[in-house]
Amino acid sequence: MFMKMNPAALGAALMLFVGTVNADAGLVPYADLASWNAATASKTTIIIPNPSSLSGFDSFPGGSVSYGGVTFSSDLTTYNGGFFNVGPVYSSLPAALTAQQVGFDLVNIKITLAGPVTSFSFDFGTFDGYDVTILLSNGNTATKSSTANGFATSNFFGITDTTPFTSVLVTSGTESLSLNNVRFGVAVSAIPEVSTWAMLILGFAGLGLAGYRRSRRSAAIAAG
Structure with missing residues (x-):
């Protein structure tokens, strides 16, 4: 009845x-930087600088480092490895933040921003082309495959979201996860x-x- x-x-x-439909569909992925740029206003870009060490890489035993007011960290208790800034002297590639391990645990890099944003992107790569997953602090997630290998960060990952967030956790079940060119800003209002x-x-x-x-x-x- x-x-x-x-x-x-x-x-x-x-x-x-x-x-409810809007909330579930709030996260929008972008395939390339040009389309993400078109959907984002007031952008800020954090480029990972070259390591300070003559060896070509900086190690962060505490699992944390800050560049441009953005904190990058890795939970070193969850995998058997370390957190590094690897530069061209060591890799012959542009500098990148890298979570590395001995086996195939779930490596992670968390990016904590100074304030809430609704648009985010970065360049990334993994050893052997493993998928990466991002978890936003608002609970939304997205996954993308990688074609870059070694310490190269030639893959792009970009999203906008209707719900603001302050951090992004990047994970991958690979030996090495690298990232660079972290960008964030305010998403342009989207058409429903x-x-x-x-x-x-x-x-x-x-x-x-x-x-x-x-x-x-x-x-x-x-x-x-």
Whole structure:
């Protein structure tokens, strides 16, 4: 048996459902830097500097380092390895932050920003082309495969989100995860997705139908 619902309650329920759809679909991935740039305003880029050590790499036994007001850290208790800045003297490649291990545990690099943002991207690479997964502090996640190898960071990972976030945790089940060119900013307001428009149309149709039935019922009562 169906329960009766007045138009106001129906409208509130429909708008709540539409809001849920928006929240679930808030994260949008981008395939390349150009499309991410077009979707982002007020961008900041953090380029990993060359290591200070003559050996060509800096080691961070505490698992943390800051560049440009952004903190990069790695939970060294979760894998058998270390956290480094590896530069061209060692790798013949541009400098990159690298989480390295002996086996195939889940290496990780966490990027903590000074304040909330809604757009984020970085360049990355893994040994042997393993997938990387990002977990935003707002709970949203995304995954992308890697084609870069060694300490190269030639792959791109970019997202925007309707919900602000302050940190990004990057993980991969590989021997080495490297990243550089961390970018962040404010996402340009996006056009509602097709699913959102569909829910809005259904919501307005439901309200119209409820109003029509109510007017007919009122007319029938008056005639009787």
